Amino acid sequence: MQAHARQWVKLTEFNKTVMSELLIMLSVFILSIIIGYLLISKVPPLLHTPLMSMTNAISAVTILGALLVFAVVPDIPDTVFGALAIALAAFNVVGGFTITERMLKLFKNKKE
């Protein structure tokens, strides 16, 4: 119960600053798309597969959200779903970065 009360307080806090919060989130979203676009359009096609594999790992950043599920006392379904989300996101993160490293290690330039 206490946790729920705490969440309520948190939510009303959000309400007070909702406009500025939204503006920050919107600008983060737009800025990331622009910066991402600028940086990634310069990646050579040679590296497109490792790029996708790495961004795939990064998209499992939802692991942070899954961990935050456990920041308030979760009920039983939340525990099950939350744990599942953590495990799958961890699978995606670790697998993605590992496989990217394995691929990139294969690229060799014999001239050098």
Next chain:
Amino acid sequence: MNNWFELVIDLIIILIFLGGFTRFRTPKGARQGNFSAAFALALAVVVIITSYRIMQPHIVILALLIGSALGWLVAMRVNMIQIPAMVAFQHGAGGIAAFLVSFIELTRNTLPGFGVEKISGFLGLAIGALTFSGSMIASGKLANIIKKPPLVLPMHSHITIGLLILIVLTGYFTGYLQGRPLTILLAVMVAESILLGLVFSIRIGGADMPVLISFLNATAGLAAAFCGVIIHNRLLIACGATVAASGSILTHVMCKAMNRNLLKVFIGFRVKDSADPIPAFFGEEIVADNLAGIGDESPAEPPAEVDPLTEAIRVCREAKNVIVVPGYGMAFAQAQFDVVRFTTLLEQSGKEVRFAIHPVAGRMPGHMDVLLAEAELSYDKMIEMDDINQDFEKTDLAIIVGACDVVNPAAMTTKNTPISGMPILLAHNAKRVLVCNLDDKPGYSGIDNPLYKNKKVIMLLGDAKETLTKLIDRYISES
């Protein structure tokens, strides 16, 4: 927790991420980039764990360990030809995580009506769920577990759009609910989204897979970003949006390389012409790879007195510079090692050998480069289409291995075919052309390749691996 401190930490983590992307210019730099992105994510996890009191730590740690261990195990065992299937599978895992988190947060969100968070939550839920099911289908197709050709249902496009409308409507009603009805309707929404993912991915196959996998890359990022809005987490929004941008760029590159419009890939609009007689109604399955009946005339027989293999060896010997055009057929026959072995031989006898890589040569963007790198081809020899096309004219010999549509001159000369206007590798400009394909049937597009009937072309039909082994043996024994 201090807000400013939190902001600074987030900024640092985002900067490490972006720094990783700026290193993605050379393979060596990319390794550092990959490492710094992994480091940034690990840092973010540590920050979350230390700054919040995590309940039920034993469950959390167990889930983290199991997921990581499985991820690592699978990633270490998978071989390079399976990379597209593996990446698609991971997209799916990320999709589930995104829709589960959105689901939990939506049931916890007690605000009535529609705030931005709620709408974002719905979007995270729907996009995450369709990424999951779409990726599972894509992964199954890429791993050859699902061998079915693209399946077109009756009124397929109507079903797709109908489902989309249904999801929006469900979201609209869900916004006013609380408690148990809310949970139920959210589950319905997940089910509808999963169905939508299935419906749009089953009709895509063959050469369109690179578009699908890139698109799912973008949606996985988008789902994470929307999930970030509902939990007010800047990192999720920033990372998710960057990934969405990356996936969109790759989708665009793939569409351009195939002269396909994204809408046509998904809504499935097919150019109707004589070369595409397959009807798309009433559960008719389109056997995309098997449109063979169209170009039924047999190819021009090589002059009977010259054995093509002997002729091929002679041409290889005479050539001073060679460009190899690898296609998915090469990868499918696992012939990349033999191709590289043969070209190494050619190089040892003083010839200049380069590889021309078409953007859609593999099953995902850049896949061919990874396969060739695995076969220990130096990456300075892998040249992109735009950089090598003007060189074919000056080239003595082009060796095509398992490629058809990407070297089909009909793309430039004919109108109203699926490949018309598609950029191709100009292998037909080389002085001689050696084709090591399984057969002389048309490729995925179903369009006959006039190149095969050209006099300067030597056809070595059959399994590419066997053909290459024969070439290598003859080349060695006769030198």
